[in-house]
Amino acid sequence: MASLQPVRGTHDLLPEQNRLQDYIANTAREIGELYGYYRMTTPIFEFTEVFARTLGDTSDVVTKEMYTFEDRGGEQITLRPEGTAGIARAYISNGMQQMSPVKVSYYGPMFRYERPQKGRQRQFHQIGAELLGVEQVAGDIEMIGYGAHILKRLGLWDDITLELNTLGDPESRAAYRDVLVEYFKGHFDKLSEDSRARLEKNPLRILDSKDEGDRELVANAPLFSEYLNEHSKEFFKGLTGGLGDIGIGYELNPRLVRGLDYYCHTCFEFTTNTLGAQGTVMAGGRYDGLISTMGGPQTAGVGWAAGVERLALMVGEAPAGARPVALIPMGDAAEAKCRTLAQTLREAGIAVELGYSGNMKKRMKRADKANASRAVILGDDELAKGVAQLRDLDSGEQQEVALDQLADVIGKK
Numbered sequence: 001m002a003s004l005q006p007v008r009g010t011h012d013l014l015p016e017q018n019r020l021q022d023y024i025a026n027t028a029r030e031i032g033e034l035y036g037y038y039r040m041t042t043p044i045f046e047f048t049e050v051f052a053r054t055l056g057d058t059s060d061v062v063t064k065e066m067y068t069f070e071d072r073g074g075e076q077i078t079l080r081p082e083g084t085a086g087i088a089r090a091y092i093s094n095g096m097q098q099m100s101p102v103k104v105s106y107y108g109p110m111f112r113y114e115r116p117q118k119g120r121q122r123q124f125h126q127i128g129a130e131l132l133g134v135e136q137v138a139g140d141i142e143m144i145g146y147g148a149h150i151l152k153r154l155g156l157w158d159d160i161t162l163e164l165n166t167l168g169d170p171e172s173r174a175a176y177r178d179v180l181v182e183y184f185k186g187h188f189d190k191l192s193e194d195s196r197a198r199l200e201k202n203p204l205r206i207l208d209s210k211d212e213g214d215r216e217l218v219a220n221a222p223l224f225s226e227y228l229n230e231h232s233k234e235f236f237k238g239l240t241g242g243l244g245d246i247g248i249g250y251e252l253n254p255r256l257v258r259g260l261d262y263y264c265h266t267c268f269e270f271t272t273n274t275l276g277a278q279g280t281v282m283a284g285g286r287y288d289g290l291i292s293t294m295g296g297p298q299t300a301g302v303g304w305a306a307g308v309e310r311l312a313l314m315v316g317e318a319p320a321g322a323r324p325v326a327l328i329p330m331g332d333a334a335e336a337k338c339r340t341l342a343q344t345l346r347e348a349g350i351a352v353e354l355g356y357s358g359n360m361k362k363r364m365k366r367a368d369k370a371n372a373s374r375a376v377i378l379g380d381d382e383l384a385k386g387v388a389q390l391r392d393l394d395s396g397e398q399q400e401v402a403l404d405q406l407a408d409v410i411g412k413k
Helices: 014-034 048-056 060-065 084-093 137-153 170-185 191-200 203-208 210-217 230-243 308-315 332-347 360-370 380-385 403-411
Strands: 046-047 068-072 076-079 102-111 123-132 161-166 263-270 282-286 300-307 325-329 352-354 374-378 387-392 398-404
Touching: 014 102, 014 123, 014 137, 046 084, 048 325, 060 123, 084 102, 084 123, 084 300, 102 282, 123 137, 123 308, 137 230, 137 263, 137 282, 137 300, 161 230, 170 191, 170 203, 170 230, 191 203, 191 332, 203 210, 230 263, 263 300, 282 308, 282 387, 300 308, 300 380, 325 332, 332 352, 332 374, 332 380, 374 380, 374 398, 380 387, 387 403, 398 403
Parallel strands: 325 352, 325 374
Antiparallel strands: 046 076, 068 076, 102 123, 123 300, 161 263, 263 282, 282 300, 374 387, 387 398
16 A cells, blocks of 8 residues: 555645645636636536547647546547536537626646646646637637736736737638648648648647747748738737736737637737746637537637646745634543534634644644644633633733633634
8 A cells, every 4th residue: 555656647635735726716716706707617527529629630639638438338538638628518518608698717627648747737727717609809808807817816927928919810810821831831841740740730730839840940930910801900909909908918929829720819828937848827819619610509709728736836825824723621521611612613713723632731732833823721610610711822911701702702803
């Protein structure tokens, strides 16, 4: 048993780490509700087609990283590698177009078979949000503002850069795609094997390649901005103007892409230089063709997702929680009474540290380790009088308090 370890790429979230991740997730949930986004949960696994159809059969996620298996009924099942596809499937399955616009957030584990590294695991967690049914650029502005608000609340904004690009409408993408294919065909022998496979099916993915040879070619590739039609230019102008209205600056990154055909117009990433090579902490964009690609009605969509582990590396630690009150019984009768008191105080919303054994010295040491704010000391004399000694562990001041008034007195401080 001593040799058993977690599977590579997974890790145990010990209480303090879990508290940090909960803090990040709860912060995102609370801010989301200010914008009208409420938490939605989809299954951890879906039919493989949900992800294969939406992520594209040439994407690294589908070809190399998905955890796919056949269940006992012979169905191909995949552990979810990201959150958007499940939300889109749920939108169709539950007839949510009747609720348009649909505004949801999510939080939970995702699974990808990739090389574990700093801030990246095979089982990881994401927060995210989706807005379905809004074609106007106002939806993109709100979504970016929502993500920025979370990063500000977490105290990360000073280390964050918003990188922004436009992918244009379908007409603009088609025009750019033809030019891009022609350019890369002229350098076919220099492309990586993955990029050669993507050239005809998904050439925009080459712009996001991490291969050094590909990146040299990409640096001299035609720019998307040169092939935008007027509608696409106006949409992007509305986006940048709207971000100015809400006080969010950005840097234009013409190489920032989402490779699949259902993505359009807005593409953005919040990045940092504090995490080394893993610089993206939140990313998103507009995907007006996703729902129809899955067999649903034509539905506009825009969203983002963020890795909780990466955010946790930046945040460092969760804010301190409520300091408990330590109950210090002396004698068997006081021990029994303290069990009653502990339940009463906890039900009144007061955190309580109650040890299981030990003399007063040991219990006071435990109280100090738990960072208790006060100690309730109870012995036979106090029991006889129906009182307890309430000691402030910071100042050392002590007062006598009636047992039936303890919750009120402690709650006022």
